[in-house]
Amino acid sequence: MIIIGFESSCDETGVALVCTERGLLAHALHSQVAMHQEYGGVVPELASRDHIRRILPLTREVLAAAGMAAGDVDAVAYTAGPGLAGALLVGASVAQSFAWARGLPAIPIHHLEGHLLSPLLASPRPGFPFVALLVSGGHTQIMRVDGVGAYQLLGETLDDAAGEAFDKTAKLLGLGYPGGPALSRLAQQGVATACELPRPMLHSPDLDFSFSGLKTAVMTRVKSLEKAGGRLSAQQRADLAAATEAAIVDVLAAKSIKAMKQTGLKRLVVAGGVGANSHLRARLGQAMAKLNGEVFFPPLDLCTDNGAMIAFAAAMRVNAGLADLSDMRHAFTVKPRWALADVCLSAAAP
Template sequence: MIVLGFESSCDETGVAVVDADRGLLAHALYSQIEMHQEYGGVVPELASRDHVRRILPLTRQALTDAGLTLDDVGAVAYTAGPGLAGALLVGASVAQAIAWSRDLPSIAIHHLEGHLLSPLLATPRPDFPFVALLVSGGHTQLMRVDGVGDYTLLGETLDDAAGEAFDKSAKLMGLGYPGGPALSRLAEQGDASRFDLPRPKLHSPDLDFSFSGLKTAVLIKMKSLPEGDEQAKADLAAATQNAIVEVLVAKSVKALQQTGLKRLVIAGGVGANRLLRERLAERLTRLRGQAYFPPLELCTDNGAMIAFAAAMRLKAGMVDVDSRNTAFTVKPRWNLEDAGKRPEVA
């Protein structure tokens, strides 16, 4: 079955076409980064309006690249949450309109489930069960994954997510938006050993994270730097990145040890970080385990992960293909463990 998928949870508009048997056929993506740069962060109303402008041209592009038309589509999927309410409604509305007009089943997908399953689009792909590190601007979680829709939370951040720690630290250093990639680029020129920064909850027995204290420490260090000392800023960026990565690696390894599993899946925007990939691959090799990453182009939000998650649910028999539920809602807040439940319409 051919699945047409839509992602519009924040500041990327993504549309993709996936064959449930053959995998990804085509995807089209537009990022709003340039539009939001002058504001230093995502402006929800602007994001929603831009999704409206982009989503139909991207749909035509994805179908054309796949060599298909809407007549070939057998199901439509969309991100129902979590995310920005207005942005989510754009993708959900378009998906439901297409599904209704073509008499197709519509599939509501959890944004993080899309990220979690996206490494299965790469080769080699992990077998179930595995531990997943979901690490992005808004979420940092460790999950045990026993199958599609079978997710158990092992640990999560108590305050800032790892992506927020990257972005907020970058903002304190006067770097551009988005801050995470800018900080990582600057860190390549720095000496991480110059500054001693905290590693919150590094040695705690649980699998939870905390990054707000690190952000405060970066603020204090930044205020002490001589004005115009660019090398010191690069060193601080390197130390910041090193601290975040060290915590993520340590907690991921601890999750594997506690579950007895050997496979670790890394997903989400921070999964594109080069140092994190290198450190995790190195540690997993030493533990005789395996780390799995999505393709770099699929680390950020994209329609491919949404269409693919829907295709996997179809193959697992978790979707009633005869159902035509035209009523829908979105959930700006939505626990991943409830991803198998269609959002209830109020």
């Protein structure tokens, strides 16, 4: 079965083709970073309008890259939530229109499920069960994954996500949007031990996170340095970037290893945009080697939001018998707030 997937939850427009037997056939992605840089963050109205401009050309590009026509598609998948309401509606309406015109089933996909399963697009791919560290711009969670639709939340952030901590710190340091990658690049020039920053909840007995205090500590440090000597020097900014990155990675790594020990599992999967961070990848690789375990990451070009993870999640649901392919009503809604528990087997309708 050939599935076309559409992703438009925030500031990336993604389209992909996946075969339930052969895997990813083709994908295309347009990032809105350049457009939003002027505003220092995502402007929802502009994001929605840009999705409208990009989604059909990307669809044609993906079909051409796979050597296929619209008539070769057997099902349509789209991100139904969570995300920006207007942006979600673009992808959902295009997907449902495509499905209606062709008499195909349309499969709504949870954005975080797409991220959770995206490392299975890599080679080698992890087998079930595994522990998943989901670290994206708005989410930081640790889950036990026993199969498609079988997700158990082990811990999550109580306030800011790790990606938000990166972005907010980057803004304090006067870096551009998106802040996370910019901060990581600057951190390579700094000395992490030059300033001491807190590791919130590092030693708590649970698997929860908290990053708002780290952001506050960076803000206090910036004000203190500016009061003492005016504007921050280039080295001071680099040192703060390095110290912030080290603090976030320390917490993410510690909680991940604690989850591995508590569950007794030997496979760790890292998904989401922060999973592209080279410091985090190296740290988790070393830690898992000491535990005689394995760590898996999605391909770098699939760490951010993309259509491949949506089409692939739909294919996995089809193969597991969890997708309703008989519903041809094409009535739909989007869910800007949508708990992942709602798509788990335990919460699924009979």
